[in-house]
Amino acid sequence: MIDVKNVSVQFGGVSALENVNFGIGKGEVVGLVGPNGAGKTSLLNVISGFYKPRSGRVYLEGRDITDVPPYKRAKMGIGRTFQKTSETFRHMTVLENIMVGAIASHRESLLDYFSAMLWLKWVRREVEILKWAEEVIDFFELYAYRNRPVGSLPYGLQKKVDVARAFAGRPKVLLMDEPMAGLTREEREDMARYIIEMRHVYGVTICLVEHDLGAVADLSDRVVVMAAGRVVAEGRPQEVLRDPRVLELYMGKTRAVA
Numbered sequence: 001m002i003d004v005k006n007v008s009v010q011f012g013g014v015s016a017l018e019n020v021n022f023g024i025g026k027g028e029v030v031g032l033v034g035p036n037g038a039g040k041t042s043l044l045n046v047i048s049g050f051y052k053p054r055s056g057r058v059y060l061e062g063r064d065i066t067d068v069p070p071y072k073r074a075k076m077g078i079g080r081t082f083q084k085t086s087e088t089f090r091h092m093t094v095l096e097n098i099m100v101g102a103i104a105s106h107r108e109s110l111l112d113y114f115s116a117m118l119w120l121k122w123v124r125r126e127v128e129i130l131k132w133a134e135e136v137i138d139f140f141e142l143y144a145y146r147n148r149p150v151g152s153l154p155y156g157l158q159k160k161v162d163v164a165r166a167f168a169g170r171p172k173v174l175l176m177d178e179p180m181a182g183l184t185r186e187e188r189e190d191m192a193r194y195i196i197e198m199r200h201v202y203g204v205t206i207c208l209v210e211h212d213l214g215a216v217a218d219l220s221d222r223v224v225v226m227a228a229g230r231v232v233a234e235g236r237p238q239e240v241l242r243d244p245r246v247l248e249l250y251m252g253k254t255r256a257v258a
C-alpha cells in the first residue's frame with residue numbers, strides 16, 4: 001500500500017529522517033514506535049505530503065506520489081489523524097466536522113461541490129455525504145454529541161471526533177498519530193475497538209504511532225522502531241517489543257511488554 005524509499009528530511013541542522021525505508025502492506029496494522037523526537041510524526045508527514053523529503057521517494061500502491069500535494073493524497077486514499085485535537089474545526093459541530101471529512105474524499109474539489117451545475121446531482125451528493133456521515137457517527141457512538149461544537153467536548157471525545165473525521169474520508173490507509181494519548185483506560189479500550197473494526201469491517205490499512213506499547217503489541221501485525229531519524233528494528237510485536245535493546249532505547253523502559 002505505502003512504500004517509503006531512502007527518505008531524508010532535514011530542518012536546519014536537525015536530521016528528522018535519515019535514509020528511511022518503510023512500508024505498509026495492504027490490510028496491515030503497522031505499529032510505529034520510538035522515543036520522543038525519533039521521527040515518527042515526520043514520517044507520517046512525509047507520507048501524507050505535509051513534509052517534502054530532501055531526498056527519497058514515496059509510493060502509494062506502486063505510484064510515485066512524492067510530488068503530489070497533501071489534499072490530492074487525501075483524495076487518493078491517505079487519511080491522517082493528529083496528535084493535537086486543535087486540528088479539528090473546534091467551532092463546528094461533530095456532524096459538520098465529519099461531513100468535512102466525508103466531502104474531502106470526493107473526487108471533486110470543495111469548490112466544485114458548491115458550484116455543481118446540476119442541482120439534482122448536487123442534492124444526490126449531499127444526501128450521500130450526509131448518509132455516510134451519519135453512519136460514521138453511529139460507528140463511533142457520537143450520536144448524543146452530533147450537534148455540539150467540538151471545542152465544547154471533553155478531550156477524549158475530541159480525539160474520537162478527529163479519528164471519525166479522518167475515517168469519514170474513506171481512507172485506504174489511515175495514519176494515526178498517538179490516538180490514545182491522554183485518554184482514560186476506558187477511552188483507550190474504545191479506541192482499540194474502533195481500530196480493530198475499521199480494519200476488519202471496513203478494510204482500512206493502518207499505521208499506528210503510539211507510546212502505549214501494550215496497545216501497539218495488541219493491535220499491530222508488525223512493529224517498526226525508530227530512533228534519531230532512523231529505523232532501528234522491525235518485526236512481529238512480541239519479538240520486537242521484548243528485545244531488551246528496543247526497550248532500553250524506547251523511553252528507557254527496562255520491562256518487557258506483558
Ligand SMILES: Nc1ncnc2c1ncn2[C@@H]1O[C@H](COP(=O)(O)OP(=O)(O)OP(=O)(O)O)[C@@H](O)[C@H]1O
Pocket residue numbers: 011014015016034035036037038039040041042043
Ligand atoms: N517542522 C519542524 N521544524 C523543525 N524541526 C522539526 C519539525 N518537525 C520535526 N522536527 C524535528 O525533527 C525531529 C523528529 O521529530 P518528530 O516530531 O518527527 O519525532 P516523533 O518521533 O514524532 O516525536 P514525539 O514522539 O515526541 O511526537 C525532532 O528533533 C524535531 O524537533
